[in-house]
Amino acid sequence: MTSSIPAVDSRMAKGSALQAVLLDMDGTLVDTEGIWWDAEVGIFADLGHVLAEEHREVVVGGPMSRSASYLIEATGADIPLAELTILLNARFAELIDGQVPMLPGARRLLAELAAHEIPTALVSASHRSVIDRVLRSVGAEYFHLTVAGDEVARTKPHPDPYLLAATGLGADPARCVVIEDTHTGVAAAEAAGCQVLAVPSVVPIDPAPTRTVVRSLEEVDLPFLHTLVTARG
Template sequence: MTALEAHARPGSAQGLQAVLCDMDGTLVDTERSWFATEVSVMADLGFRLGPEHAEHLLGSPMDPAVAYLIGVSGADIAPEELERRINVRMVETLSSGVDLRPGAKRLLAELDAARVPMALVTASYRAIVDAVLPSLGAHHFGVTVAGDEVTLPKPHPEPYLKAAAALGVAPERCVVLEDSRTGVASGEAAGCAVVAVPSMTPIPDGPRRTVRTSLDDVDLAFLRRVVRRTTAAP
């Protein structure tokens, strides 16, 4: 029996089969770092990126984020070069470590203790994921899906469907933890229940989502109730 198979059995008996976690802004406090990095890079190009742009960039995959930045700034730079500059500067920022969001460490430990399978599903590229995992704890996740490892990024359902398939679980028996509207849309499109913990912009309640102010308000019993409620809904 593989470690993943051993993890999967207890979760199946409880209705909840797996927890699929976004990274930036959900488990680690990096959304502000991303925006500060984008502000810094765009300042080098002579453009002031103000807070009114944050909602358009929060949780966004790299390609649309870069397209937005070039579109609003009119910067004379190739998308590939802007993407490279942002990622290089972000890896430098993360190399000294990153803070976890309130409640994240406790929740991950609780899910580990209950042998609930977990996946990390992020719009960030693999280089960013590898820079964050030492602070977050790679051992928590049976699967990690980075933004440059999917054909269609969030808000498309592919990232979460890929993670559920890799874990061998049914999407409708998974809970997605997210902090952005883009990520919430991806999880819901995949058929998962979603728990939204907004980081920088508000997220309204919805039929397949539950909004909490912090992961301090989320535990295993709560996640099991969320799955039971959404699977029982018509």
Template sequence: MTQLPLQAVLFDMDGTLVDTERLWWEAVERVAAERGRPLGETDRPEVLGRPVEHTADWLAGLTGVPAGELAAALHREFADRVRGGIVPRPGALALLDALARERIPIALVTASPRAVADTVLEALGAGRFAVSVTADDTVHTKPAPDPYLAACRALGVDPAGCVAVEDTPTGVTSAEAAGCAVLAVPSLVTIGAAPGRTVLGSLEEVTPELLRSLLPHRLRVMSWNLWLGGSKVDDHRAKQLKTVLETGVDVVALQETGGTAAEELAEALGWHHHRAGENLGVISRYPITARFGDPEVGFYGAAGVRLRIGPGREIDVWTAHLHYTPYGPYEAAFDGLGAAELIDHEGVRLAQMRDTLRRIGESAEEDVPLVLAGDFNCPSHLDRTEVDWPVTRAAEEAGLRDSFREAHPDPAAAPGHTWSPIHPVHEDGSGRPEPQDRIDYVLHRGLVVLDSRTHVSGTPRPWPDVFGNDWPSDHAAVITTFAVPRRG
């Protein structure tokens, strides 16, 4: 697992780089008091970190004064105060200079209007910032992710490789929704720590190296059905090892291990492993600190492990294999069953998925991310929308996200078929085309998807002439690369 490189630092303005949060509060206090509505501490969430329009609408509801009139008054009061004296926050200029020396791109991302932002930029030195995004530049401003996403697009960077520096809960929500790591330096409102978020008292001790340390690490997970341990293909263990090494994966959730595959692969790689029954296993380059599920699980079922992937970083990885009959794509293509019957016939797999989700719930910890990978032997409701396939739907309702479909939202453009690279036609000799479907998955909770793809090495010959294939399985593997956030 490697740490993502720091691609850019995205700074909020008011209360983060300059001490304007206090000026904004004073401006709103003045406008509200003049209209008969003094403000108190409980009003701060409607003011701090909010765009002018939000606060104007809120005050309009309290005072009966038209929002447009209030917005104009707020603009005037705030601009007068900003022109009267901009004071950089402690450590702000030193940090900007340090980032410039290391040629790390900097953006300003603010909920203030362009006129105010330009005044601040002039005072700080507009040349320090490669990009500036204001409330006037996006349809939706903070707490929506739009401003941070716009800044990343303008810089040509990935949000997962950026640190956003914020001082309000509103700004933190915006940056986290965009997928950035967050350094919170609260000014007037308390902000709690959370995964992917670090809270410090000021910018005075912040360095580029510290900002780099806040970025998530990259973790690559594979789901792979080995097809009866790989025994249908010659020299299968060596071919399996070659696949693991060439793909650069960190963790492999295995199904159809043939009993010994997890142990033998891990021993050859110098990795850690968990064997569950005769069919399931997990191999990992990272230490296993806990094992979950029934260690003697049958051919179908699920098993999990907790991995320590770095200081302060753990992740739970589960592997699952669900029953293959009755197989929905056959019933749809060959038997002409309709949606209601297809859903009704998913009962066995649905019960197995619910049992898996129950076991996951019993072992899960709130701040430990989760991966559930495996051969579910059924299509996804995200792919075949004419049928609300209940197995993947149940996982989604339990809070799990489909990493492949996150990376490739359009099933027509990226079908992601995993069944089957060796079965172009049905094996009953009829010559009927084999239904091709995505039935292997890498689901997750609490992670950021950087990439996901299916994988088959070489060009496998079709069944039954498979003995010499480079690819030792009848399924394609699924490989997802995640960003793993720091624990708060």
């Protein structure tokens, strides 16, 4: 264990109700929300359409099917949803070729969770092919399991992905902390009955009884995550 990983007070750890930490990917751990937007802007430019900034706030954090459907409807682009989905995933993969930028505090937090053997899952609306590509940079070893948007019948904002992750880790959703950056992800986590820690990326998120908001993962460590669940209990 390195000096960058804070020790957890044994009394607090034993008294904590925290069973697992479930993390979103895009905009939460990796700085890819802007890359997704660049992919969308580029593809629609190829189709002869200009995406306005107002569209970005609608599609951020959304599952591919919802975001792509919205953009087709908003622009009137003549392209089937299935084809657009393939193009967007391929363009994103091209843009992240190489190292994916981690957000401040993300790698340190993942290392801390791993060092203290906290059950951890990556829960994303992105497709499996995208998640696996990003994990080459982030490190698949940090996660006990991963859930992709194309592996569930209903992805975010529905609770299904987080319920699946909690079940896979053998955890009670009410004793899980979910870390998210968008309203879509927050809605999914709250619907699953989890405690939510929001780190807004593109669109502001307000605090709520089951939701704590911070500016950056640099403000988050394991003792803080423990207190979120014990306070709720």
